[in-house]
Amino acid sequence: MEAFGLLLHGFAVLLTWKTLVLMMVGLVLGIFVGVLPGLGGPNGVAILLPLTFTMDPTSAIVMLSCIYWGALFGGAITSILFNIPGEAWSVATTFDGYPMAQQGRAAEALTAAFTSSFIGSLVAVLLITFLAPMISSFALKFGPPEFFAVYLLTFCSFVGLGREAKHKTVISMSLGLLLAGIGMDTVSGNLRMTFGSPELLRGINFLVAVIGLFGISEILLTMEERLALRGHAASISLRVVLGVWKDLPKYWVTLLRSSFIGCWLGITPGGAIAASFMGYNLAKRFAKEPESFGKGRIEGVFAPETAAHASGTSALLPMLALGIPGSGTAAILLGGLMVWGLNPGPLLFVEHKDFVWGLIASMYLGNVVGLVLVLTTVPIFASILRVPFAAVAPMIVVSCAIGAYAIQNAMFDIWLMLGFGIVGYVFKKIGIPLAPFTLALVLGNRAEDAFRLSMIGSGGNLKVFWSNGLVGSITTLAIVLLFWPVIDRLLAGVGLTHRTRTTS
Amino acid sequence: MKAAIALAATLCGTPAVAGWEPAKPVEIVVAAGAGGASDQMARMMQAAIQKNNLMKQPIVVSLKGGASGAEALMYMKSSEGDPNKVLIAYSLIYMLPLSAKIPFNWRELTPVSVVALDQFVLWDNSAGPKTVKDFVAAAKAASAPFKMGGTGSKREDHVLTVFLEQKTGAKFSYLPYKSGGEAATQLVGNHTEANVNNPSENLEVWRAGQVRPLCVFDKERIAYTAKVTETQSWADIPTCKEEGVDVQYLMLRAMFLPGKVTPEQQAFYVDLFHKVTQTGEYKEYMEKQALKPIFLTGKDMVQFLEEDDAQNKALMTEAGFVAK
Numbered sequence: 161m162e163a164f165g166l167l168l169h170g171f172a173v174l175l176t177w178k179t180l181v182l183m184m185v186g187l188v189l190g191i192f193v194g195v196l197p198g199l200g201g202p203n204g205v206a207i208l209l210p211l212t213f214t215m216d217p218t219s220a221i222v223m224l225s226c227i228y229w230g231a232l233f234g235g236a237i238t239s240i241l242f243n244i245p246g247e248a249w250s251v252a253t254t255f256d257g258y259p260m261a262q263q264g265r266a267a268e269a270l271t272a273a274f275t276s277s278f279i280g281s282l283v284a285v286l287l288i289t290f291l292a293p294m295i296s297s298f299a300l301k302f303g304p305p306e307f308f309a310v311y312l313l314t315f316c317s318f319v320g321l322g323r324e325a326k327h328k329t330v331i332s333m334s335l336g337l338l339l340a341g342i343g344m345d346t347v348s349g350n351l352r353m354t355f356g357s358p359e360l361l362r363g364i365n366f367l368v369a370v371i372g373l374f375g376i377s378e379i380l381l382t383m384e385e386r387l388a389l390r391g392h393a394a395s396i397s398l399r400v401v402l403g404v405w406k407d408l409p410k411y412w413v414t415l416l417r418s419s420f421i422g423c424w425l426g427i428t429p430g431g432a433i434a435a436s437f438m439g440y441n442l443a444k445r446f447a448k449e450p451e452s453f454g455k456g457r458i459e460g461v462f463a464p465e466t467a468a469h470a471s472g473t474s475a476l477l478p479m480l481a482l483g484i485p486g487s488g489t490a491a492i493l494l495g496g497l498m499v500w501g502l503n504p505g506p507l508l509f510v511e512h513k514d515f516v517w518g519l520i521a522s523m524y525l526g527n528v529v530g531l532v533l534v535l536t537t538v539p540i541f542a543s544i545l546r547v548p549f550a551a552v553a554p555m556i557v558v559s560c561a562i563g564a565y566a567i568q569n570a571m572f573d574i575w576l577m578l579g580f581g582i583v584g585y586v587f588k589k590i591g592i593p594l595a596p597f598t599l600a601l602v603l604g605n606r607a608e609d610a611f612r613l614s615m616i617g618s619g620g621n622l623k624v625f626w627s628n629g630l631v632g633s634i635t636t637l638a639i640v641l642l643f644w645p646v647i648d649r650l651l652a653g654v655g656l657t658h659r660t661r662t663t664s
Numbered sequence: 665m666k667a668a669i670a671l672a673a674t675l676c677g678t679p680a681v682a683g684w685e686p687a688k689p690v691e692i693v694v695a696a697g698a699g700g701a702s703d704q705m706a707r708m709m710q711a712a713i714q715k716n717n718l719m720k721q722p723i724v725v726s727l728k729g730g731a732s733g734a735e736a737l738m739y740m741k742s743s744e745g746d747p748n749k750v751l752i753a754y755s756l757i758y759m760l761p762l763s764a765k766i767p768f769n770w771r772e773l774t775p776v777s778v779v780a781l782d783q784f785v786l787w788d789n790s791a792g793p794k795t796v797k798d799f800v801a802a803a804k805a806a807s808a809p810f811k812m813g814g815t816g817s818k819r820e821d822h823v824l825t826v827f828l829e830q831k832t833g834a835k836f837s838y839l840p841y842k843s844g845g846e847a848a849t850q851l852v853g854n855h856t857e858a859n860v861n862n863p864s865e866n867l868e869v870w871r872a873g874q875v876r877p878l879c880v881f882d883k884e885r886i887a888y889t890a891k892v893t894e895t896q897s898w899a900d901i902p903t904c905k906e907e908g909v910d911v912q913y914l915m916l917r918a919m920f921l922p923g924k925v926t927p928e929q930q931a932f933y934v935d936l937f938h939k940v941t942q943t944g945e946y947k948e949y950m951e952k953q954a955l956k957p958i959f960l961t962g963k964d965m966v967q968f969l970e971e972d973d974a975q976n977k978a979l980m981t982e983a984g985f986v987a988k
Contacts, residue, residue, distance in 0.1 A: 300852060348817055362735045
């Protein structure tokens with residue numbers, strides 16, 4: 161158990177008053193940053209990075225990673241209370257978290273979100289601790305065809321497993337893919353659909369779209385329908401927290417499945433968003449009453465949060481071991497490492513043991529301390545819902561605007577956000593799901609690049625997607641999921657399954 | 665957050681120098697993604713300036729890598745007269761306007777200084793051919809596409825690949841990745857046969873023994889003789905010309921201010937970056953990343969830029985990458 165000894169050594173490096181204070185400061189800052197939509201982890205870490213230049217690398221990374229954990233916890237708060245995802249991977253958390261808050265179960269939803277974040281991260285950290293060397297060689301197996309297969313799997317699971325009408329999912333996804341094409345095309349080096357506008361050069365930022373689609377449209381709907389945020393009388397006490405924890409064992413399958421999906425997608429870069437959606441969809445698929453999802457089911461909070469955080473945490477592994485950042489925040493941390501003269505790469509684990517194991521130990525400690533911290537503040541956050549809508553709504557709109565602006569310091573993005581707010585409103589009115597749209601917007605480009613690189617590499621031969629066991633099985637699974645409703649019916653027809661078909 | 669910046673500002677207090685000085689935090693604009701060579705250099709400068717108290721105001725790194733860096737160029741262009749933004753530029757200032765018809769011309773910005781020249785090296789997987797000759801032979805003999813990874817399309821890596829094809833007669837399939845780091849890992853994972861990364865982009869995987877440098881695209885060998893791996897230093901890599909492939913390319917790393925700033929403002933930054941090049945951080949960075957030290961400013965710099973522009977334009981035209 162060499163890893164265990166090294167981990168203990170990491171804790172020894174970490175357990176000083178100075179480090180613990182830095183940890184608390186980092187977590188509190190992180191939660192604040194996470195609560196503001198759009199500001200999020202990457203920006204928070206970027207702003208505070210220069211402050212750490214005078215610290216030693218271990219203290220610095222502990223503080224920065226605690227800002228990161230804090231932001232991860234904080235991101236769930238706005239998703240659940242206001243239907244505004246603070247981070248891209250909190251989108252799926254809104255599906256059931258927001259309805260729960262509306263039914264007066266905000267505290268329960270928040271507790272569920274924080275607890276499952278903790279569980280997801282913990283599983284991922286355990287994985288990092290004991291399997292680090294093996295996992296980095298697994299990540300190296302991913303070339304363009306493998307990446308494309310994973311993206312395809314995400315898209316297909318949406319169409320095949322989603323509860324919404326299939327044609328509406330496809331319409332929504334296609335619109336997202338269309339918008340994702342705006343801007344520079346990496347493969348050809350040409351601009352697409354920018355119509356000579358310098359503002360469109362950057363393409364459409366995913367977070368700007370999400371803030372508009374979810375946050376602004378929600379405000380519009382609320383204004384039209386009821387002029388009040390529902391669900392104020394949230395009963396908040398230790399009893400709620402313990403109640404949620406007592407029920408945890410009932411959901412062990414969901415938690416385990418989501419952790420597994422999260423870890424798997426986290427070590428393949430860019431997977432946290434895909435992981436949260438996939439975790440949610442699979443939980444829904446295997447539930448006894450899938451139609452109750454989206455109406456405030458606690459499992460609908462557990463599944464995406466566990467997956468997103470397992471993935472967010474395991475994303476640090478490819479960053480450390482290979483120098484590929486798995487998320488925006490990981491990319492900023494990567495920049496920080498280089499300033500301190502630590503070059504992420506295969507040798508980091510060999511040459512800077514103190515640092516690496518100090519960081520891993522801080523993941524354990526940071527998560528435990530973070531969980532306690534957010535749980536004790538649940539009442540404060542949940543009480544925001546008791547403030548009258550007329551007072552809260554302008555504040556939400558302003559913080560959305562600040563968030564949208566801060567991402568790229570562009571005024572244009574605020575207009576874009578308002579535009580997406582109207583699009584989101586219309587979509588909700590005519591029953592087109594928003595999730596496939598956002599998914600396509602964030603993964604569309606990567607999927608396209610991966611597909612075209614695969615085609616260049618294989619000389620245009622589609623067989624490349626079945627060229628080895630890994631890519632072949634992912635691709636096949638994707639196609640099975642795409643046609644799942646048909647397959648499900650066929651299986652039921654020949655009596656191979658007991659499933660009674662649920663209404664679609 | 666504001667408080668954090670203000671705190672950083674007070675920590676970096678430094679005696680005043682005569683003449684103009686920034687009154688607001690200064691932004692180093694990076695025309696590439698996080699973790700790339702430009703970002704690393706900007707962070708090194710940020711650390712060098714803060715640690716050595718070279719400026720009163722804090723300095724922040726702002727990543728504008730959208731649209732393959734075009735975002736940063738347009739951002740600088742639209743910041744006319746703003747002396748608190750400084751771009752860390754590389755060859756994209758010549759190439760992007762040609763390949764993607766971006767309405768940008770570096771002559772509209774205010775040149776400050778050229779701070780380094782970056783090398784390009786031909787790398788293959790350490791399980792691949794050991795010499796340039798064997799490598800070219802393998803490429804010619806390959807039946808499936810022989811894959812060369814690189815950063816972006818119709819840019820320096822792509823141009824180098826085309827010239828390699830012309831000089832050797834081999835045929836490559838060029839795979840444009842989003843960053844040099846990605847090109848490096850894809851080579852390690854055997855998804856490509858080779859890449860033409862900058863030294864800094866492949867440094868770590870070279871030290872880990874996962875890739876092999878075949879030759880450097882310069883007239884002379886890299887000057888640094890300290891051992892990087894157990895057996896080799898940068899100076900041990902032969903030039904491509906020595907190995908019979910006469911292809912040379914160096915890439916500038918230069919600082920620019922937006923257009924229409926005053927001569928005093930320009931002078932401040934010339935002085936600032938001159939001081940940066942004297943710091944230990946800069947010198948250590950140059951050696952570690954195998955960059956060629958250089959400091960050009962004023963007329964010398966403009967002359968250098970004009971010649972470099974002409975050369976890049978010729979290469980792009982010959983490779984057929986200029987948009988019509």
